[in-house]
Amino acid sequence: MSGASFLVVPQWQGSGSSRAMRLIDGAEAIRGDLPATATTVVPIPASAGESLGTGVHRFSALTMIREAASAELMLLESPVVTIGGDCGADLASVQHAVAAREPGTVALVWFDAHGDVNDVESSPSGAFHGMVVRALLGDGPDGLASRGASLLSPESIVLAGTRSLDDDESAYIIANGIRMLSAETLSEPRDVVAAVEATGASSVYLHIDLDVLDPATIDGIGYPEPFGVQPEQLCDAIRALRGRFELAGAAITEFAPESPERAGHDLTVILRILGALTGPLQPSGSSSTSGAARHLSTDPRTAGDDV
Numbered sequence: 001m002s003g004a005s006f007l008v009v010p011q012w013q014g015s016g017s018s019r020a021m022r023l024i025d026g027a028e029a030i031r032g033d034l035p036a037t038a039t040t041v042v043p044i045p046a047s048a049g050e051s052l053g054t055g056v057h058r059f060s061a062l063t064m065i066r067e068a069a070s071a072e073l074m075l076l077e078s079p080v081v082t083i084g085g086d087c088g089a090d091l092a093s094v095q096h097a098v099a100a101r102e103p104g105t106v107a108l109v110w111f112d113a114h115g116d117v118n119d120v121e122s123s124p125s126g127a128f129h130g131m132v133v134r135a136l137l138g139d140g141p142d143g144l145a146s147r148g149a150s151l152l153s154p155e156s157i158v159l160a161g162t163r164s165l166d167d168d169e170s171a172y173i174i175a176n177g178i179r180m181l182s183a184e185t186l187s188e189p190r191d192v193v194a195a196v197e198a199t200g201a202s203s204v205y206l207h208i209d210l211d212v213l214d215p216a217t218i219d220g221i222g223y224p225e226p227f228g229v230q231p232e233q234l235c236d237a238i239r240a241l242r243g244r245f246e247l248a249g250a251a252i253t254e255f256a257p258e259s260p261e262r263a264g265h266d267l268t269v270i271l272r273i274l275g276a277l278t279g280p281l282q283p284s285g286s287s288s289t290s291g292a293a294r295h296l297s298t299d300p301r302t303a304g305d306d307v
Helices: 022-031 059-073 091-099 132-136 167-176 189-197 231-244 263-278 289-296
Strands: 006-008 039-041 081-083 106-111 157-160 179-181 203-209 246-253
Touching: 006 022, 006 059, 022 081, 022 263, 059 091, 081 263, 091 106, 091 132, 091 203, 091 246, 106 132, 106 189, 106 231, 132 157, 157 189, 179 189, 189 231, 203 231, 231 263, 246 263
Parallel strands: 006 039, 006 081, 081 246, 106 157, 106 203, 157 179, 203 246
Antiparallel strands: none
16 A cells, blocks of 8 residues: 555544543544645534434534535545544444445454444443444434445444443344454454455455553553453454455544543554554564554655555
């Protein structure tokens, strides 16, 4: 890949966390290490928004952001790396990537400690970041849920590193045959590659909620879960998937540092993940933070190229 295009969506309205506003700081901290000529920022409304009877908190703001992101995506060549924001920050990005390809050819790998497969009825919080996968499967209010060419099927989804589910989520995953890989399984990159191969897809979209990582390796997350993935394992899995499938798009979400000053330690880890997503493919274990940073200093002559 000769360059990278980035779409920054500092959305916080989908979060149910008391530290939701820190997601803005997290997106801005990552943006500071991205090449300006290759980066587009989606404006986020200052207001929280209203549910408008949908059962989704802040629904009006979320739909406004989705429409704005969709408009920007029409101007960018695929694939795009989206920087959140909460887990719904790349809703439009996934829908755009799926709609641009033949049905059934895109698999979604959802790297996340949580399943995010609640719907309006089962959600204990009403926060959209716990409903995003269901919305991509078409379950949700108009304005957020996928329809038509952007619709994913359960067979196209792989939940990776998931280790905290609500009872209704577990029941839905089992009933619909959604593939799920534990954090422990991700120690072997070939397992996640095999899971995507089983979907029959030729391309892959990689959604990365930073809470998929073990909380001992990263501080700035709102919903830490123990026994997570090590950064090296996540990067190896990303590179293995890129080596086997076309990258349809990717996202890094849910970075909520305690303060801009405290973001520095976590950015070291995040840059490694960005390097795995956008840098030249290398043997497992050979990537480094400095290599990621060098790649993110994109040559301005190729700044608008595909990731």
